[in-house]
Amino acid sequence: MAATSSSSVQHARQALAAQLREIQRDAGLNGQELAAACGWYPSKVSRLLNAHTPPSEEDVQQWCQACGVLERAADLIASLRAVTGMFIDWRRMERAGLKQAQLAVLPLFDRTRRFRAYSSWLVPGLLQTRAYTTSVLRAVQRRRVAVDDVDAAVSARMDRQRILYEGDHQFAFLTEESVLQSCLGDAEVLRGQLDHLATVAALPNVSLGIIPMAVGRVRMPVEGFWIFDAAQVNVELVSGYLTITRPSEISTYANTFAELAEQAVYGAAARDLLRRAGRGIA
Numbered sequence: 050m051a052a053t054s055s056s057s058v059q060h061a062r063q064a065l066a067a068q069l070r071e072i073q074r075d076a077g078l079n080g081q082e083l084a085a086a087c088g089w090y091p092s093k094v095s096r097l098l099n100a101h102t103p104p105s106e107e108d109v110q111q112w113c114q115a116c117g118v119l120e121r122a123a124d125l126i127a128s129l130r131a132v133t134g135m136f137i138d139w140r141r142m143e144r145a146g147l148k149q150a151q152l153a154v155l156p157l158f159d160r161t162r163r164f165r166a167y168s169s170w171l172v173p174g175l176l177q178t179r180a181y182t183t184s185v186l187r188a189v190q191r192r193r194v195a196v197d198d199v200d201a202a203v204s205a206r207m208d209r210q211r212i213l214y215e216g217d218h219q220f221a222f223l224t225e226e227s228v229l230q231s232c233l234g235d236a237e238v239l240r241g242q243l244d245h246l247a248t249v250a251a252l253p254n255v256s257l258g259i260i261p262m263a264v265g266r267v268r269m270p271v272e273g274f275w276i277f278d279a280a281q282v283n284v285e286l287v288s289g290y291l292t293i294t295r296p297s298e299i300s301t302y303a304n305t306f307a308e309l310a311e312q313a314v315y316g317a318a319a320r321d322l323l324r325r326a327g328r329g330i331a
Contacts, residue, residue, distance in 0.1 A: 076116035086115035147202035184234030258313030
């Protein structure tokens with residue numbers, strides 16, 4: 050993964066590198082001495098210290114052993130696994146099929162009380178009909194997943210939607226008007242989805258904002274993202290699934306959401322856009 054995929058990931062890598070540097074300094078070893086003790090080229094030590102290359106678990110183990118603090122390896126390896134988990138490419142996340150990817154996020158959805166979601170190209174998953182979800186996940190499976198468990202994955206996503214009706218969860222959804230006019234399924238699927246959006250938007254704990262297509266809009270569309278309380282942001286990229294937990298970056302996404310929300314229409318105006326989109330279906 051490129052270091053530019055997220056400053057959160059790079060920040061975490063740098064924090065881990067700083068701990069390795071501290072261990073090296075406390076051991077009184079220079080870069081060449083440490084490299085020799087580990088059986089590496091000195092350039093590898095430099096790359097690890099500058100967070101240009103992420104260490105492997107074996108690298109961490111060898112580093113700590115060479116510096117005489119093998120007991121610290123377990124904590125550092127745990128930190129390394131946390132950094133690695135920030136970005137998961139789709140092949141890794143979905144290698145066992147799509148159902149597991151749906152189930153993996155269920156605890157996060159269950160414990161979140163305030164959801165904010167922006168989608169620039171699809172209806173957000175919690176608002177999708179079964180037919181719409183089937184069309185989306187079938188397209189994903191055909192493109193990149195060898196295992197065909199689409200039916201089970203769809204059921205898992207439908208089961209997740211219970212949180213719309215249970216507990217004290219609050220939801221604010223934003224989507225682009227263009228999302229209402231395209232669908233991976235057929236016209237019948239899109240009609241059903243638009244009707245469902247109108248129904249769900251009437252729930253007292255749900256806010257649905259639609260950003261009208263307009264010339265000279267204030268803020269351009271960005272990648273789709275979910276904000277879970279003030280604790281975490283998840284972003285679906287072309288290459289994989291990004292988890293952001295750095296407070297300053299969460300604030301950036303929250304501010305972006307607020308700016309996009311100011312451009313959206315709600316209530317009767319949103320329902321009018323839904324009806325207009327429905328009339329436009331061939």
